[in-house]
Amino acid sequence: MAKQSLLQFTGKSIYCAQADAHIDPWIPVDRAIITHAHSDHARWGSRHYLAHKDSEAILRLRLGPDISLQTVEYGEKFVINGVTFSLHPAGHIIGSAQVRVEYKGEVWVASGDYKLENDHFSTPFEPVKCNVFITESTFGLPIYKWQPQQKIFSEINNWWAQNKEQEKASILMGYSLGKMQRILKGIELKDPVIYAHGAIYMLNERLRQAGFDLPELTLVTKDTDKKLFRGALVLAPPSVDSSTWIRKFNPYSLGYCSGWMALRGAKNRRAVDQGFVLSDHVDWPDLNTAVIESGAEKVYVTHGYTSIFSRWLNEKGIEAGEVSTMYGNEEETEDRAEGVGPEAEGIENRTDLSPIPDDPDLKLT
Amino acid sequence: MKQFAELFMNLDRTNKTNAKVELMRNYFLTAPDEDKMWALTLFTGRRPSFKVNRTQVKEWAAAEADIPMWLFQESYHSVGDLGETISLILPGNGSDDSDKSLTDWFYYLSLLPGMTDEEKHAHILQAWAQLSQHETFVFNKLLMGSFRIGVSQTLVVRALAEATSTDANVIAHRVMGQWDPLGTTFEKLILDEGENDNASRPYPFFLAYPIEGDVAGLGNPEDWFVEWKWDGIRSQIIYRNNELFIWTRGEELSTDKFPELHFLSSVLPNGTVLDGEIVSYQDNKPMPFNVLQTRIGRKNLSKKVLEEAPVAFIAYDIMEANGVDIRNLTQLQRRTQLEEIHENMPVQAVFNLSPLVEFKEWSTLHHLHPTSRENIAEGFMIKRKSSTYQVGRKKGDWWKWKIDPLSVDAVLIYAQKGSGRRAELFTDYTFAVWGEDGKLIPFAKAYSGLTDVEIGQVDYFIKRNVLEKFGPVRTVKPELVFEIGFEGINESTRHKSGIAVRFPRILRWRKDKKAHEADTLESLKGILEKYK
Numbered sequence: 001m002a003k004q005s006l007l008q009f010t011g012k013s014i015y016c017a018q019a020d021a022h023i024d025p026w027i028p029v030d031r032a033i034i035t036h037a038h039s040d041h042a043r044w045g046s047r048h049y050l051a052h053k054d055s056e057a058i059l060r061l062r063l064g065p066d067i068s069l070q071t072v073e074y075g076e077k078f079v080i081n082g083v084t085f086s087l088h089p090a091g092h093i094i095g096s097a098q099v100r101v102e103y104k105g106e107v108w109v110a111s112g113d114y115k116l117e118n119d120h121f122s123t124p125f126e127p128v129k130c131n132v133f134i135t136e137s138t139f140g141l142p143i144y145k146w147q148p149q150q151k152i153f154s155e156i157n158n159w160w161a162q163n164k165e166q167e168k169a170s171i172l173m174g175y176s177l178g179k180m181q182r183i184l185k186g187i188e189l190k191d192p193v194i195y196a197h198g199a200i201y202m203l204n205e206r207l208r209q210a211g212f213d214l215p216e217l218t219l220v221t222k223d224t225d226k227k228l229f230r231g232a233l234v235l236a237p238p239s240v241d242s243s244t245w246i247r248k249f250n251p252y253s254l255g256y257c258s259g260w261m262a263l264r265g266a267k268n269r270r271a272v273d274q275g276f277v278l279s280d281h282v283d284w285p286d287l288n289t290a291v292i293e294s295g296a297e298k299v300y301v302t303h304g305y306t307s308i309f310s311r312w313l314n315e316k317g318i319e320a321g322e323v324s325t326m327y328g329n330e331e332e333t334e335d336r337a338e339g340v341g342p343e344a345e346g347i348e349n350r351t352d353l354s355p356i357p358d359d360p361d362l363k364l365t
Numbered sequence: 366m367k368q369f370a371e372l373f374m375n376l377d378r379t380n381k382t383n384a385k386v387e388l389m390r391n392y393f394l395t396a397p398d399e400d401k402m403w404a405l406t407l408f409t410g411r412r413p414s415f416k417v418n419r420t421q422v423k424e425w426a427a428a429e430a431d432i433p434m435w436l437f438q439e440s441y442h443s444v445g446d447l448g449e450t451i452s453l454i455l456p457g458n459g460s461d462d463s464d465k466s467l468t469d470w471f472y473y474l475s476l477l478p479g480m481t482d483e484e485k486h487a488h489i490l491q492a493w494a495q496l497s498q499h500e501t502f503v504f505n506k507l508l509m510g511s512f513r514i515g516v517s518q519t520l521v522v523r524a525l526a527e528a529t530s531t532d533a534n535v536i537a538h539r540v541m542g543q544w545d546p547l548g549t550t551f552e553k554l555i556l557d558e559g560e561n562d563n564a565s566r567p568y569p570f571f572l573a574y575p576i577e578g579d580v581a582g583l584g585n586p587e588d589w590f591v592e593w594k595w596d597g598i599r600s601q602i603i604y605r606n607n608e609l610f611i612w613t614r615g616e617e618l619s620t621d622k623f624p625e626l627h628f629l630s631s632v633l634p635n636g637t638v639l640d641g642e643i644v645s646y647q648d649n650k651p652m653p654f655n656v657l658q659t660r661i662g663r664k665n666l667s668k669k670v671l672e673e674a675p676v677a678f679i680a681y682d683i684m685e686a687n688g689v690d691i692r693n694l695t696q697l698q699r700r701t702q703l704e705e706i707h708e709n710m711p712v713q714a715v716f717n718l719s720p721l722v723e724f725k726e727w728s729t730l731h732h733l734h735p736t737s738r739e740n741i742a743e744g745f746m747i748k749r750k751s752s753t754y755q756v757g758r759k760k761g762d763w764w765k766w767k768i769d770p771l772s773v774d775a776v777l778i779y780a781q782k783g784s785g786r787r788a789e790l791f792t793d794y795t796f797a798v799w800g801e802d803g804k805l806i807p808f809a810k811a812y813s814g815l816t817d818v819e820i821g822q823v824d825y826f827i828k829r830n831v832l833e834k835f836g837p838v839r840t841v842k843p844e845l846v847f848e849i850g851f852e853g854i855n856e857s858t859r860h861k862s863g864i865a866v867r868f869p870r871i872l873r874w875r876k877d878k879k880a881h882e883a884d885t886l887e888s889l890k891g892i893l894e895k896y897k
Contacts, residue, residue, distance in 0.1 A: 142430055143443065263444055265445055265789060
């Protein structure tokens, strides 16, 4: 009988049969190990969760305050039925982790989403030696090469300053979880008051309550005096650009922080005034670096440009295969988690911090 | 170059007409005259060719980036723009300290045609090494790209008119026709007053707006002329200084393409400019556009082609008579002069006057409109008798009332990513109808017609329902049904369906229909029998 793989791609998770544990399952299971709290990786309904301790606040916010959740430190080992697991920093967002799985001397690493640049909020990525490396490839094309973040932050600073001069509001869009904390740590906060959309405000409050060092934000409500927005910075999740929420800020300039902004087509399609190329995923050079530094002799590519990146690795002499998963629909699922979808009207009036669950009926294909 | 690159990126970024005009105006006010000339050259679609082979340039770029060609192609499919792809994959560009002007770069490029391949290679690499990513992108556009950034000639003209405080009609006339940036200067072309001696220079066409609401809303029928809307090539015929020039709507000087009309130089009075339609014409009646299509784009007009697709001119307006610009006369007055010219014409079969449709009540037009296709027309043109001949698309005096397109319901079966604004999204679709054997047979590709929201939804479906991949093309689960409209239909030996449709586009997404309810090839053939 052929030896069973230590980790398997079952169509519902990355599964370890020996330990009966699932990594980032997209349907409810008994035991889920979560790489990070983005909603395409941390899904609703499992019986037990395990994650890094810095993910706890967000997981409880999104999946429910009463979920059964065990947290661990980076590098802390735990053993399930002879399989040794440990989490290692992935540098993607706060609490994000690569899952290292070791059994009888064989090591696999499921890296979830990651980036190599230190964003000064999440713990920086650490390469983990392994036999088999499971990687994303969200930006797995040689056209994606990020500038150092400091350059992007000064672009944002300049843009805000310019809008301020013209008495326009600066509406800056980006994912609530990850991007917004990185921005708050990176740019120059010239005003004492920074405005935020409800989704970002709630998340920021929850992280502050959990003890993370983040500035206090001011929630935009129906009653906020519109004159106050002149020259102000307003943080918003993506896709508010197609909502009525945005109208109250007129006149404004609309900025969007995303790796996709590297392409003119994407920028023009979003019809934003200013695109800032800032991503929490690895770019092409760093993706290659990460694969090489893992020392893996076999690579599985889970989401993004899977077929292209695996062909590239194979031609480079690193055995690679593509795997179909439900990861990588970050934008869609994040929007749903943030409640900025069609039913988002009135979110600014929510005062309780109860979870907004993901759509449990997500169709599997 | 920095200033032009910035202008380009800013123009590209905004969809707002006024913002575009302002950006260009500011450029025309502040840039050096030489650079302005080159910018104008680009914006009016006159980019000179530097005789570079795109495939070679791709290979050079891939080699610089140290990636295989297939990966370059994949990148290109994602970006959708060659110049941009190259600017993104090149390693370590961004030195950003070149201060060559736009003009300098044009001179740099103009050296290319005389070079060997190795010299070209070195010349282009040297440029890439000096430029930042955005500048490299713009440089690549100068080298081999098209400048499609939503700047129409009308907008350029408006910006120039504002920057030079000159009447827009005057500017429009000055930038038309044939000129070469190396043979003239900004000052001569745009600023010099007085009669330009360029006899070939056409007038800007007056374009009609689609009619809004019912034609009866136009008021008293006596105030209007109505003609059939001919389905040919909008053209301007100029006879000045004993020379004949034929311009087509795309602003191409096409005199050589229509030898049948060359006799006009011996019969038109000197100083005549006419507006009309060139159509294929046989047995004293126009023929469908696809007959004309067989000779468009041919370099050699063989005897056979001329016999099978002869053309005629249908005149409907006159802008210049006896060397005098008469665009300010009324439609009625101009029509009278046009009729006079026609009466004195010895060969009336090739020079026709667009007949006026007789009607007293608007209801007569309602009655006649559905017979347009039988008359080889696309509907009606409705022109106010008191109207002057204006510049560009203006509302109020000229209306077009087009017939509804032909249509069938078809199934989406292949998809490909779009380009430019729609890179990363599946926006190029192939549609199929049911054949007799119960198989789907592709018959048309269409790119436009959906809203951005619908494009997003279709893209979401496609990404989850891919059956096969062939390079950039995806076979999609046949599930979505769309109503596909088209202007004309013809037999074709090149298409699997045996049918070629003209200007196919998506009219609407038939969410109410299942794939098996889509139309059949037989129903398409039925339309063919009726209208070919």
